[in-house]
Amino acid sequence: METVFTYVATCLFGLEKPLGAEIDALGLRRLFTMDGRVAFSGTAADCARANINIRCAERVYILVGSFPAPTFDALYEGTKALEWESFIGRDDAFPVKGHSIKSALTSIPDCQRIIKKAAADRLGGRYGLLRMPETGVKYQIEFFIFKNEAHLMLDTSGVALHKRGYRPAANAAPLRETLAAALVMNARLRDDVLLWDPFCGSGTIAIEGVMLMTNRAPGLFRSFAGEKFAALPQKLWDDARDEAEAAVRDTDFRARGSDIDPDAITTARANARRAGVSKYIDFFTADATKIQKPDCRGTLICNPPYGERMLSMRDAEILYRAMGTTFRAMEPWQVYVLTSCEYFEKLYGRRADAVRKLYNGMIPCYLYQFFRKQSKDRV
Ligand SMILES: C[S@@+](CC[C@H](N)C(=O)[O-])C[C@H]1O[C@@H](n2cnc3c(N)ncnc32)[C@H](O)[C@@H]1O
Numbered sequence: 001m002e003t004v005f006t007y008v009a010t011c012l013f014g015l016e017k018p019l020g021a022e023i024d025a026l027g028l029r030r031l032f033t034m035d036g037r038v039a040f041s042g043t044a045a046d047c048a049r050a051n052i053n054i055r056c057a058e059r060v061y062i063l064v065g066s067f068p069a070p071t072f073d074a075l076y077e078g079t080k081a082l083e084w085e086s087f088i089g090r091d092d093a094f095p096v097k098g099h100s101i102k103s104a105l106t107s108i109p110d111c112q113r114i115i116k117k118a119a120a121d122r123l124g125g126r127y128g129l130l131r132m133p134e135t136g137v138k139y140q141i142e143f144f145i146f147k148n149e150a151h152l153m154l155d156t157s158g159v160a161l162h163k164r165g166y167r168p169a170a171n172a173a174p175l176r177e178t179l180a181a182a183l184v185m186n187a188r189l190r191d192d193v194l195l196w197d198p199f200c201g202s203g204t205i206a207i208e209g210v211m212l213m214t215n216r217a218p219g220l221f222r223s224f225a226g227e228k229f230a231a232l233p234q235k236l237w238d239d240a241r242d243e244a245e246a247a248v249r250d251t252d253f254r255a256r257g258s259d260i261d262p263d264a265i266t267t268a269r270a271n272a273r274r275a276g277v278s279k280y281i282d283f284f285t286a287d288a289t290k291i292q293k294p295d296c297r298g299t300l301i302c303n304p305p306y307g308e309r310m311l312s313m314r315d316a317e318i319l320y321r322a323m324g325t326t327f328r329a330m331e332p333w334q335v336y337v338l339t340s341c342e343y344f345e346k347l348y349g350r351r352a353d354a355v356r357k358l359y360n361g362m363i364p365c366y367l368y369q370f371f372r373k374q375s376k377d378r379v
Contacts, residue, residue, distance in 0.1 A: 002043050003231075007050065008153055009057040010037045011178065014358035018182045019056040026053060034146070039063065044232050047156050048240035051226065052219035055181035055212070058160050060226075061142060061153035062087070069150035070104050072114050078150055079118035087154055087231050090127040091136035094119055098143030105145055115143055115152065137228045156232065158225030165222040166275035167202055174201060175303050175338075179360055180208040181218065183301050183367065186356075187336055189213055191253045194298040198288035200257030203268025203281070205301050210277040213253040217244035251280075258286035289322035293330040300327060303338040303360070317347055324348035328374065335370040344368055 011019045013036050023030055023040045026049055031039040042050070050060045064087070067078035088094050096116045098108070105111055119141065120132050140155040162178040189195055189209055197205040211218060220241065226232045257268050262285045272278045288304070304323065307316030320341065327335050328350060337344065340363050345351050352368040359365065 004041050004043060005047065006031065006039060006041055006063040007047060007156075008037050008039045008061045008063050008151070009050065009054060010059050010061070011056050012036070012058065012176065012182075012359050012361075014356065015056045015178065015182050018185050019054065021185075022054045022056060023050070026050060037144075045236045045240065047226055047232055048224075048237040049243070051157055051161065051224045052237075052240050052244050053217045054161070055185065055208070055218050056178050058162060058178060059155055059157040060161070061155055061157075062231075064141075064152045064154060066149060066151045068148060069145055070148045072105065072110065075105060075111060075145075075150055076114050076118045079115050079152060080122045082119075082122070082152060084119050084122050085126040087229065088119075088123060088139050089136060089230060090123075090129065091133050093134035093136060093138045094123075094132075094141050095138065096141045096143065098141075098145070100143075100145035101147075103145045103148045105148075111143060111145065115141065137230075138225065139229070140225065154229075156224060156226030156229065159222070161219065163222070164218050164275070166207065167204065167271050168274075173305070175204045175360060177204055177208060177218070179338075179358065180204040181212065182358070183336060183338065184209040184212050186367070186369075187299050187301055187334065189253065189299065191251050192297065194294065194296050195253075195255040196291075196298055196300050197255070197257050197302050198259075198286065198291050198300060199302040199304045200259045200268050200283065201261075201264050203257050203271045203283060205303075206255040206257040206268070206281045206283075207272050207275050207277055209255050209301070210253065210272075210280040211275065213251050214277065214280070215247050215249050216276070217247070220244050253280060255281045257281055257283045258288065258291065260285065260287050289319065289326050291326060291330075293333060298330070298333045299336070300330065300333055301336040303365075306340045306363070306365075316341065320344055320347035321349070324350065327370075331374050335368075337368045337370075338365050339368070340365045342366065350374065 016033050019038050028040045028042045065082040069075040096112045142153045144151045162176045195209045227237050265283050268283045272281050307313035353372045354369040356367040
């Protein structure tokens with residue numbers, strides 16, 4: 001019978017729900033959800049499919065084992081009891097990193113040292129070696145200790161999954177590709193509805209929107225650490241890539257990206273070219289507070305400057321007021337604005353139909369969603 005692994009996909013806080021939906025859409029069985037992670041079960045082939053296709057995940061790990069670890073002794077014994085030799089060969093390297101939350105073991109360097117020693121003792125015993133050479137394939141061990149329960153995993157992604165490969169160059173405050181993907185998934189885009197990001201910067205939202213609508217897998221053009229794992233044969237990755245490539249579709253969907261900074265537009269165009277989606281996106285220079293609604297249906301999705309990294313708070317407030325005037329005149333277009341400003345609705349002049357808390361990296365943000373026809377409820 002085919003081996004079934006337990007996988008853990010990690011994500012930015014707030015993206016657990018869209019990540020879970022993506023796991024479901026791949027036909028995989030969800031096991032549990034925690035802050036920033038969703039566990040699921042699947043075959044070795046499913047690891048390749050998850051890495052290549054999931055838009056919201058940061059990494060996909062194999063869960064090697066979980067056990068109570070209230071003390072360093074328990075951490076050592078629990079780690080040593082796991083079957084590391086099922087994955088890691090006699091020459092392979094196995095660096096350790098991780099973190100601990102709400103647990104008795106708080107020293108990360110000590111946890112790292114103990115896990116490393118326990119795994120090395122286990123593998124050395126199995127392979128009859130006093131010292132593991134660690135000259136072969138890299139198996140990154142990641143530990144996560146939460147409420148005194150240790151979860152030990154192997155990273156199958158390597159470079160984080162938000163790095164699709166199309167954005168070597170980004171502007172000053174780029175949006176994580178995984179978060180941009182979640183924004184476009186949330187907006188329920190349609191082929192006959194124009195997507196416009198009027199603060200496009202390096203173009204991430206428009207590019208992720210087209211990738212979604214053309215069914216382009218985000219991992220189609222990059223490699224993964226797991227491709228070198230003995231337990232995950234290369235053929236599985238090649239098959240998953242072929243499957244993803246065959247699923248790409250052409251569409252009438254179109255997007256616009258505009259920005260006040262001409263250099264950002266140059267960067268965005270280059271990124272779209274690398275992503276293979278140029279023909280779907282019109283990038284141009286424009287002041288977002290002066291745009292006008294074209295004669296079609298549309299959706300605006302943007303993350304304007306926050307008044308932290310790019311603008312002073314006062315300038316951001318002036319901008320948000322001007323956005324209110326311009327964007328509200330574009331109704332019935334739907335509008336989605338991601339910003340860290342807690343009182344954005346007041347400046348914008350309309351109460352959002354829904355607000356969702358998300359994290360852009362470490363910055364807590366709010367996604368203000370305006371999708372109902374405007375009533376007179378100014379705030
Ligand atoms: C937070 S960044 C957007 C990042 C973008 N989502 C990305 O992934 O690269 C904000 C962008 O707004 C642009 N900007 C600032 N004021 C603007 C305005 N009045 N009209 C249009 N763009 C503006 C900046 O040039 C910057 O590129």
